[in-house]
Structures are given as C-alpha cells and as structure tokens.
Amino acid sequence: MKLAKRTEKTSHSGLDEIFAASKPGMISFAGGYPDSKLFPRVEIEQAFSHTFQSAPATLLQYNSSKGYLPLREKLATRMRNDGINTTTESVMLTQGAQQGIDLAARLLLNRGDGMVVEAPTYLGALAAFDVYEPNYYEVHMEADGMNIDELQKVLMKHEVKMIYTVPDFQNPTGTVMSLEKRKALVQLANIYDVVILEDGPYRNLRYTGEPLPPIKHFDTEGRVIFLGSFSKILAPSLRLGWLTASPELFDGLVALKGGSDVETSNLMMSSVDGYLAENDLDAHIKEVKATYQHRKDLMVSALKKHLPSEVHFNNPEGGFFLWLTMPQGFDSTRFLQESLIPNSNVSFVPSANLVPSKQLKNAARLNFTNVNDQDIETGVEMLGQQLKLALQSKPIRKTATR
Incomplete structure (x- = not known):
C-alpha cells in the first residue's frame, strides 16, 4: 500500500525503543512513567x-x-x-x-x-x-x-x-x-x-x-x-x-x-x-512529590557512588528525569544496545533520539519516578560497571558537560 509521506519520520521517532526498553524483567530508567502505586x-x-x-x-x-x-x-x-x-x-x-x-x-x-x-x-x-x-x-x-x-x-x-x-x-x-x-x-x-x-x-x-x-x-x-x-x-x-x-x-x-x-x-x-x-489535588501532589524526591535523591547518591569520573550528571529540583553526559565521542545508543541491555538488563533513553539531527550522541536520560529503591541501587551500580568497562576498553577524550 502507498502510505502518506508523513509516516516516514514518525515511524523512526524512537518511541518504540522506549517501550521496548521498559519490558518486564528489565530495570528501566527509560520510560517517563509515574508510579502506578501512587494513583488515587x-x-x-x-x-x-x-x-x-x-x-x-x-x-x-x-x-x-x-x-x-x-x-x-x-x-x-x-x-x-x-x-x-x-x-x-x-x-x-x-x-x-x-x-x-x-x-x-x-x-x-x-x-x-x-x-x-x-x-x-x-x-x-x-x-x-x-x-x-x-x-x-x-x-x-x-x-x-x-x-x-x-x-x-x-x-x-x-x-x-x-x-x-x-x-x-x-x-x-x-x-x-x-x-x-x-x-x-x-x-x-x-x-x-x-x-x-x-x-x-x-x-x-x-x-x-x-x-x-x-x-x-x-x-x-x-x-x-x-x-x-x-x-x-x-x-x-x-x-x-x-x-x-x-x-x-x-x-x-x-x-x-x-x-x-x-x-x-x-x-x-x-x-x-x-x-x-x-478531593484535595494539591494534597495528593504533595504525597507524590515526597516519594519522587526520595527516589531522585537516592539515584543521585547512587550515581555519585558508582559512575566513573568521566561521566557527569545533574541534580534536578523536580520533575521525572536527570541527565547523564559521557565524554565526547561516546555513543550512548551503541552502548545501550551492545553493552548495557545485553550484560545488565538495564535501560535508559539515549540522546540521539532527543534531537532532530540525531547528532547528540554522548548523553542519556534517566527516569527515577517509576523505579523502586532496590532497582535504583542495583540498576545504577550495573550502569556504572558497564560504563567503566566501556570507557576503559576505548579511551575517549573528555569534554565539559552542557
């Protein structure tokens, strides 16, 4: 069948990869999901x-x-x-x-x-x-x-x-x-x-x-x-x-x-x-925020403990995500597909899909709201291990974070 041209770009948006990276059994830092246990x-x-x-x-x-x-x-x-x-x-x-x-x-x-x-x-x-x-x-x-x-x-x-x-x-x-x-x-x-x-x-x-x-x-x-x-x-x-x-x-x-x-x-x-x-929506939001802040703080603490010094991250004041920046020349999509998922069953969203040009390759998005405490600790530790191995096997010149 002859489909409209408008489907060509959207079929390669990367949304499917995010859902695939959130499959059962995987520690997923990929999806931007709220915690279903907090739904009223x-x-x-x-x-x-x-x-x-x-x-x-x-x-x-x-x-x-x-x-x-x-x-x-x-x-x-x-x-x-x-x-x-x-x-x-x-x-x-x-x-x-x-x-x-x-x-x-x-x-x-x-x-x-x-x-x-x-x-x-x-x-x-x-x-x-x-x-x-x-x-x-x-x-x-x-x-x-x-x-x-x-x-x-x-x-x-x-x-x-x-x-x-x-x-x-x-x-x-x-x-x-x-x-x-x-x-x-x-x-x-x-x-x-x-x-x-x-x-x-x-x-x-x-x-x-x-x-x-x-x-x-x-x-x-x-x-x-x-x-x-x-x-x-x-x-x-x-x-x-x-x-x-x-x-x-x-x-x-x-x-x-x-x-x-x-x-x-x-x-x-x-x-x-x-x-x-x-109901009091603001009271509900206050309860949600307490849980998410705890998880964000836990993830930041784990990242400080387990990430190699060449990898940088921020500490947001709210929201669902924090941002990893690897050295220039690092390909986060390849790392995800060839190292992180096969060896650790951990996922994130690589940066290439987050810009129209696909040229931002050395960064990744991590979600902390829909991951329990143990999975945050375990997943970040395995992420750190795989990053250390990847950086040791292929030296990459350092770059300042954005």
Whole structure:
C-alpha cells in the first residue's frame, strides 16, 4: 500500500525503543512513567461512581470541543493562581498534553516552516512535529534553560514560526529555565513575531527551591500557548490535558480539535471534575512529590557512588528525569544496545533520539519516578560497571558537560 509521506519520520521517532526498553524483567530508567502505586485509585473510582449516580442523562452525550465547563472553570482558577492571566472561555480540554502539541503544530506549521526546539527535547513532541515537516533549528540547553544568545542568532538569521520549550524540569534534562530567560524568550518572540509553545506537565512537581512564574505569565502580545496535563499528577490513562491561549490562537485550536476528534470524553472530563470537587489535588501532589524526591535523591547518591569520573550528571529540583553526559565521542545508543541491555538488563533513553539531527550522541536520560529503591541501587551500580568497562576498553577524550 502507498502510505502518506508523513509516516516516514514518525515511524523512526524512537518511541518504540522506549517501550521496548521498559519490558518486564528489565530495570528501566527509560520510560517517563509515574508510579502506578501512587494513583488515587479509590478516590478516582468513587468520583466515577458519584458522577454516574448524580449526573443527568447528558453525561453520555456529546459535549463541546472546548470541554466540560465546570472542569474548565477549575483549571482556569488553578492557572490564575499560578500566574497565568486566563479565563474559562480561553481553556480547552485535550486528550493529554500530547494532543495540545499536535494541535499547535497543525495550527502553525506548514512544510518547511522554521521551528526552534531545545537540544535535547521531548521525544514525543518531535514525533508530533515531524508530521508537519518543519525545518528544525536546535538551540542547546544550559544549566538554566536554552541558550538565549544562540536562540537570538537563529531568529536573526532564519524565519521561525514557533518555539517549543519545556521550561520547568525539562524533559529530558530536568533543568529549569531561569526567570531572566523566561522574560527574554517572550521579548524575542515579540520582536521576531514567533509563537511560543510552553509545555508544562512537570510544573507542579517541584521538590526543592522556589517556583518561577510560567512563561505565559510574561506574555504581553498573546504569543504563548500553555499546555498542562493530569498525566503526571493524577494518572496517564485519563488522557486528559488542557491548554490556554489568546483568542487569536485559541479559536483556531478549538476548530482543529473539532475536526480531529470532536471532543474529549465527556464522561472522563465530568469524572475528573468530580474528583477535584471531592478531593484535595494539591494534597495528593504533595504525597507524590515526597516519594519522587526520595527516589531522585537516592539515584543521585547512587550515581555519585558508582559512575566513573568521566561521566557527569545533574541534580534536578523536580520533575521525572536527570541527565547523564559521557565524554565526547561516546555513543550512548551503541552502548545501550551492545553493552548495557545485553550484560545488565538495564535501560535508559539515549540522546540521539532527543534531537532532530540525531547528532547528540554522548548523553542519556534517566527516569527515577517509576523505579523502586532496590532497582535504583542495583540498576545504577550495573550502569556504572558497564560504563567503566566501556570507557576503559576505548579511551575517549573528555569534554565539559552542557
């Protein structure tokens, strides 16, 4: 059969490798999964039950493309409390934040349009963007977010329509964009007529330090689309996210949503709204954060103990991931496939799949949220052993970490 060309890039996105690297029996630092033991199963079940008992017959009927009004009201309030100037009429429910990424790309990108992504960036976002065949411009990450000087040079030289960023506990590096860079990013977007897609699925998962306002907080010209998600703070299988944007962008996103899947499940939206009405979401998030911070601290301690000195890593203040950087010339994909998995049954996400060019080869993403204490200790020790063997067998010149 003759398939559309848009499938060519997405079929090589690397998503399949992540799921394969999370198979049973393997110590997987690969998947970006929350811990299923932390899902509030009883409370969610009660919310679904109460929704069925009390809701009118329209519960199983169509809703609007924007989504269930009471839930949109609650989300608008949460965003306003977080520094985003929005209204209920500017909030739309989506099938996870992933759909929001796709809708934003569909709204803005024609084939060959310029798009800036962080290098590295979220693999699932690249899979969504690839469908629309943009010209990617990679901007390297620093300890406090993307390199703004490098970004400005790109914007001066090329015509760019959209910038995609995960400013809070970035996937995959775990870094947080500084306050100065958030402001500078909006200023540059205003100057060069660019839309910013701010992806915030980890924003509520800060373990240490003080929270910073969202980039959307500094939006003076309606150029920022903000995405949120229940996947990391409640449960992924709800497939429920949200977005907010200025009317100039929002109306088009709603129209595209209607043409894509008509609406998000009315049953799901109503039940999650019921959960929020009956439970303290922030108290639940606080419990989740305590567990994840413990695991993050445990992984950092194990990495300090077991990794060779040539390998560097960061210590994020929140989120799901930390970032390993090996010496220049090290191929983390080959190491994963030829050494780590065969010899230790341990996995991570190699860096090559996390940039459009596939040229970042000497780094890796580690997830700590869905791994128990013993597997963190054991997996990191085996990772360290295999790295020492690989570096001893093939000397590689050292490089500074990004």
